[in-house]
Amino acid sequence: MKIHHEGTAFLVAAGLFLSFLCLYVYLVVEQRWPFWLAVVVSVVLLGIAFNFYRSPRRIYGKPTDGLVLASADGHIVAIEEVDEPEVLGGKCLMISTFMSLFNVHAQWVPVAGEVTYVRHHRGNVYAAYVPKSSTENERSTVEIVTSEGHHIVVRQIAGAMARRIETYLKEGERCEIDDQLGFIKLGSRVDIFLPLGSKPLVDLDEPVTGNVTVLAELPPRKSCK
Template sequence: MEEFVWPDPPEQTAFPVAKAGYPFIFSAAFATAVFALLGLVVPALLGLFATLCICCFFRDPDRVVPNVEGGVVSPADGKVIFVGPVAENPFMEGPALKISVFMTVFNVHVNRVPVEGRIADVVYHPGKFFSANLDKASDDNERNAVILETSRGERICFVQIAGLIARRIICHVKQGDTVRKGQRFGLICFGSRLDVYLPAGAVPRVQAGDKVQAGTSLLGSLI
């Protein structure tokens, strides 16, 4: 058995950028060009800096996924801010193991599928824009929940949660889609959080404070 697998074909560029970032990048580059043509040196330099920052934010590096049976990979880059059992959640019946990953503006914001399976439902909730590292962000912020069923009938849920700066959640999967572990499924613009709800019997492989990468870091194992 291979130790790692490619969930998506590798990009043919040295610095892959998510397509959702193109409008932001082109707008900033256009403004920079206008400032430069007008001879406005300081605004042009600030525009160039902003363009480079936006390119960095929307970077979309290729990832290989550990081929571990029952392994659940992180759907996001960032810092684990919560690991523990919850008695209930809005998306699945009964208790669950909840793992939350907080992303700053410096993290890669492309989100990846934690386990292979079929998308059972996608549920969008409008909401507020509190800082995504606060506990109340899970319940009050704008969020998009993806519920997935594995081939063994287990259900997990991963929730994209908008943050203080984020104002756009992008999700490319829909009900009925079959997805691979580590496959790209969306992103959140400018700082956010991912909550993952696993079956109560799942075993965590991380603890609060750990740094994780989408698609490559194991969050837990399904028994």
């Protein structure tokens, strides 16, 4: 299992701390059950951390013309028409994926194209499944323009437990399917804004897998912005 580079330092520090904690309990406490309890708890905590920071290598390997792939692992919490004032300045279709603590927290590029906008905003710490988290929480917004002229916006949103958002894309560069878009630490959410006329291919509460599940089909021509 490959570990994401965002988690390397944390996992090393956590492993050392828990090892010293277990050693301390072993040397100080005469009874052995507290030591074994500390070992079990440490193994469970490290297992959760390794699961969180795992970084699976995913290659879509199929034609993606006119398709939008899931950017994150999780389940669908919203499919609705909304206003997106920051970038698109109008109504679009939003598809939102909520990531729990047990999901992979890397994000992938949902469409190939040119990166035309990248902004990070500080904000509140509402639970990521709450609708207002999309506009009020700490977040990072990326716009990608496809070769067909569709403007796609991806928004990484920090949840109540998240403390850091990393976005790897830069304005002016080209991104491709299979590229990683970024990483959010702890519970979080990803909103994808699509042109009106896009056809959702997922349902509410459906589990999705980043760079694997097809979220939607884009309209034949751009209809937003």
